[in-house]
Amino acid sequence: MGKDAVIKGQISNNIRKLRFASDEMTQKELAAKVGVSRQTIVAIEKDHYPPSLALAFMIAHVLGEPFQDVFSYKPAD
């Protein structure tokens, strides 16, 4: 019931950094390229909730970075 999703372990991402590294790509452009709404990109960048696995893969692909350079996971235990 919390506003933000709680995960076992912690997922983080570098989308924002990599977006700027990738010719200053805007949220809107990234959203269009991966086929989701701009709000979805905002939410993911700000860790309001994690992307689906498919979306995570597409984002890494569009940013031209290996998956593990975009998303990382730190186990709880």
Place this chain on the structure above:
Amino acid sequence: MGKDAVIKGQISNNIRKLRFASDEMTQKELAAKVGVSRQTIVAIEKDHYPPSLALAFMIAHVLGEPFQDVFSYKPAD
């Protein structure tokens, strides 16, 4: 409306193989270790739907394999 999820690009996984490689771990055991139901593991192994990003990370972690050795993505374009 389709029974199985359709993704842009193709996600596949080696959970089943790695489960056996990991001391013949059963679906039930894997489910318990990652904290989901057995049916969820069945569904993911059989590609009925993809796991959430968090679950994907936890599965890789429990199987003791790098993420990219468990899940792979083949872009549509």
Place this chain on the structure above:
DNA sequence: ATACTAAGTCAATTATTTTTGACACATCAA
């Protein structure tokens, strides 16, 4: 034959992710 384990399936429900549309705010250019 009976029982147990592993795996698969189905339906119905709950939880989470994603969408749309609207609005706000700051920066920059005309």
Place this chain on the structure above:
DNA sequence: TTGATGTGTCAAAAATAATTGACTTAGTAT
């Protein structure tokens, strides 16, 4: 000032992931 762009936020709805419980099938053991 006016307009455009980039970002952030909210609420309601739609789509998808995950749950529970029940049932089936195959293999293997007692």
